[in-house]
Amino acid sequence: MDFLRGVWLWFADGSHWQGSDGVPTRLGEHVQLSLEAVVIGAVIALPIGITLGHFGRFGNLAISVSNIGRAIPSYGLLVIAFTAFGFGDGPIVLALTALAIPPMVTNSYVALSEVDPDIKDAARGMGYRELAQLLRIELPLAVPLIMAGIRTSAIQVVATATVAALVAGGGLGRYIVDGFAQFDYTKLFAGALLVAALALATELLLSWLQRLLVPRGIRLLAASASRRATAFKTA
Amino acid sequence: MPSGLFLDGEPWVDWSWVSTHIPTILGYLGQHVEFTAISLAGGIIVSVPLGVAAHRRPGLRLPLLGAFGTFYTIPSLAFFALMIPYTGISDLTALIPLTLYNVLILLRNVIVGLDEVPADVLDAADGMGYRPFARLVRIELPLALPAMLAGLRVATVSTIGIITIAAVIALGGLGELIYEGFIESFRTPLVVGMALCVALALVADVSLAGVKRLVVPWARSG
Numbered sequence: 001m002d003f004l005r006g007v008w009l010w011f012a013d014g015s016h017w018q019g020s021d022g023v024p025t026r027l028g029e030h031v032q033l034s035l036e037a038v039v040i041g042a043v044i045a046l047p048i049g050i051t052l053g054h055f056g057r058f059g060n061l062a063i064s065v066s067n068i069g070r071a072i073p074s075y076g077l078l079v080i081a082f083t084a085f086g087f088g089d090g091p092i093v094l095a096l097t098a099l100a101i102p103p104m105v106t107n108s109y110v111a112l113s114e115v116d117p118d119i120k121d122a123a124r125g126m127g128y129r130e131l132a133q134l135l136r137i138e139l140p141l142a143v144p145l146i147m148a149g150i151r152t153s154a155i156q157v158v159a160t161a162t163v164a165a166l167v168a169g170g171g172l173g174r175y176i177v178d179g180f181a182q183f184d185y186t187k188l189f190a191g192a193l194l195v196a197a198l199a200l201a202t203e204l205l206l207s208w209l210q211r212l213l214v215p216r217g218i219r220l221l222a223a224s225a226s227r228r229a230t231a232f233k234t235a
Numbered sequence: 236m237p238s239g240l241f242l243d244g245e246p247w248v249d250w251s252w253v254s255t256h257i258p259t260i261l262g263y264l265g266q267h268v269e270f271t272a273i274s275l276a277g278g279i280i281v282s283v284p285l286g287v288a289a290h291r292r293p294g295l296r297l298p299l300l301g302a303f304g305t306f307y308t309i310p311s312l313a314f315f316a317l318m319i320p321y322t323g324i325s326d327l328t329a330l331i332p333l334t335l336y337n338v339l340i341l342l343r344n345v346i347v348g349l350d351e352v353p354a355d356v357l358d359a360a361d362g363m364g365y366r367p368f369a370r371l372v373r374i375e376l377p378l379a380l381p382a383m384l385a386g387l388r389v390a391t392v393s394t395i396g397i398i399t400i401a402a403v404i405a406l407g408g409l410g411e412l413i414y415e416g417f418i419e420s421f422r423t424p425l426v427v428g429m430a431l432c433v434a435l436a437l438v439a440d441v442s443l444a445g446v447k448r449l450v451v452p453w454a455r456s457g
Contacts, residue, residue, distance in 0.1 A: 003320050070392045071436035073399040075410055076429040079417045083425065159310030166403055167417065176316045180404050185320055192316035196309045203308050231340050233393045235311055235400060 006186045007193070016190075021174070023194065029170035030198060034157045036093050041100030041153060046146065049105040053112025053142070054134050062109035066230055069102030074160045074234040082167040092164045099160055100153040103232040107149025110230070111142035140215050147210040148229035151203065158202050159235035162195050172198060249423040256424075260412065264431055267408040270398050271439070274330055275391060278337025283383075285338070286345025287371065296346065303339040306332075311397050315404055329401040329408075336397070337390045344386025348379025377451075384447045388440055395436045399428070409435075 010016060017023050052062050078095045085091035115138045123133045139146075165173030175191025178184070211219075253260070289295045306314075314332035322328045352375050360374045402410025409428045416425025 067392070067440070070389070070396060071433050071440075073396045073410070073413070073429065073432050075399040075403070076413045076425065076432065079413050079425055080429070082417070083420070083422065155308055159312070162310050162312045163400055163403060173312065176312055177403065180316070180319075188316050189320055192313040195313035196317070199308050199310050199313070200305065231343075231389050231393070233307065233311075233336060234396050 003186070003189075007189050010186050010190045023172075026170060026172050026174055027194070027198070030158070030161055030172045030195075033089060033092060033096065033161045033164065033169065033171055034154065034202075036089075037096030037100050037157045037161075038150070038154050040093070041097045041157075042104060042150060044097075045101040045104035045153075046108050049108030049149075050112055050134075050139070050142075050146075052105075053109040054138060056113050059109065059113060062105055066102040066106035066232060069099070070232060070234060072234075074099050074156075075163050075166075078160065078164055078167055087168050089169070092161070092167065092169045096157050096160055096164070099234060100157050103152040103156065103230060104146075104149045106230050107152065108142070108146045110228070111145035111149070112138055114145075115141050141218060143214050144210065144218070145228060147206070147213060151206040151210065152229055152232050154202050154206055155199055156232060156234055158199050159195075159233075163235060245422055247422060247426050249421075252421075252423045253427060260427060260431070263407065263409050263411050263428075264435070267395070267398055267432070267435065270326070270329055270333065270401070270408055271391065271394050271435075274333035274337055274394055275387065277330070277334035278341050278390060279387075281334070282338045282341035282345055283376075286342050286349065289342070289346050290349040299342065300339070303335065303342060306335040307339040311336075311400050312403055315401060315406065319404070324405060326406070328404075329398065329406045333394055333397065337394060340390040340393070341383065341386045344382045345379060348382030349375055351382065352378045381447065381451050384443060384451070388443045391439045391443060392436045395432060395439065399432060 015022075019025070049062060052058050074095075077098060078092065081091040081095035085094070119137065119141070120133065123137045128137065161169070161171050162173035162176065165171055165177040172191055172194045175187050175194065179186070179188030179191055285295075285299055289299050309317075309332075311332060314335075315328055318328040318331055322331070356374065356378065357370070360370045365374065398408045399410030399413055401408050402414045405411075409432050412424040412428030412431075416422060416428065
């Protein structure tokens with residue numbers, strides 16, 4: 001109990017909420033690193049997954065990408081990026097982007113390839129051209145699973161950004177890494193709580209966004225999308 | 236210090252270092268395998284009964300998947316750190332979070348596997364006089380095995396990758412080699428640690444695919 005009281009006092013201490021090592025700054029760094037990686041990753045991964053899924057080609061490739069992505073330790077990837085390119089946010093974002101890509105490729109591939117062929121036939125019969133069919137018929141149906149892929153990526157990136165503190169990155173992971181190095185378990189524990197809260201908040205925010213983006217007519221599909229999403233945890 | 240773009244001529248692997256550090260490397264590898272095996276065994280022990288319960292009582296699904304889903308969302312480094320005040324720097328600090336992660340993956344697959352057993356098969360089993368427990372053990376769980384093994388493969392490969400992070404707070408495993416490579420700016424341990432990790436994941440994945448072929452020869456796909 002004394003320990004938890006100490007953690008409470010850590011949070012109550014005003015000096016932990018200001019300056020370059022304050023919670024708002026660290027939170028900002030964490031969110032910025034993660035956001036950059038997820039956005040860059042999405043720009044690369046979604047067109048690939050959507051195209052492969054639409055044409056139903058190279059399915060094995062799209063699935064293997066996530067199997068290989070799972071097998072490569074995220075921690076090692078960060079250290080390699082650091083060894084190759086040195087200090088700074090650039091190498092960290094590069095490594096995080098590499099981690100963000102596989103879940104988005106796999107899930108958007110599965111999302112598009114699972115669109116009911118009868119629906120595609122009906123669209124063709126109604127005179128839809130290829131691109132219109134993709135944009136107006138297939139993508140809306142695929143949104144739940146595509147969003148589930150983005151959510152999976154985002155949570156993994158937030159988790160791995162924590163480890164980036166080890167290779168001199170900023171973010172909330174600093175409290176864990178520094179707290180451990182200084183035997184300051186109060187700081188370590190407070191940092192861990194902040195990281196866990198950020199990961200859960202990311203999950204909730206993206207679930208909410210998913211609900212906004214899914215057309216009303218296919219909400220039911222959205223409910224099962226989280227369950228069908230390819231499980232992915234590397235950090 | 237970082238050596239810049241790998242262009243400085245330092246070899247990827249310094250074999251003389253490897254040859255003098257074989258016992259250390261094997262020690263970390265052994266620890267890595269041990270963590271993986273224990274957390275998977277723990278995951279199976281917890282998830283099978285819970286999965287059976289959730290299959291029987293659909294009302295349990297949301298709370299169970301919600302609770303373990305929450306654990307799963309917590310980043311591993313944070314989860315390990317949250318354990319330290321209670322378990323210190325011990326194996327349990329790594330094993331408890333890893334086991335909880337595995338429970339979610341396995342639990343989902345146990346439920347899916349049991350749900351997918353055809354109703355006709357259950358009728359036939361009832362007609363043949365199976366009691367509920369015998370029906371569960373001898374009919375339902377074997378038929379759910381392919382889905383469970385698929386979950387086990389995902390859980391195994393994920394776990395092997397996540398354990399490397401345990402080394403950030405000195406809990407052991409192949410991540411210690413990655414850490415050493417980072418701290419000493421020496422490429423060899425980093426490359427050896429990464430390579431062994433990926434190799435271990437591939438070997439485990441292929442072996443589990445083989446196990447599946449042996450124990451469920453009727454399910455060829457997937």
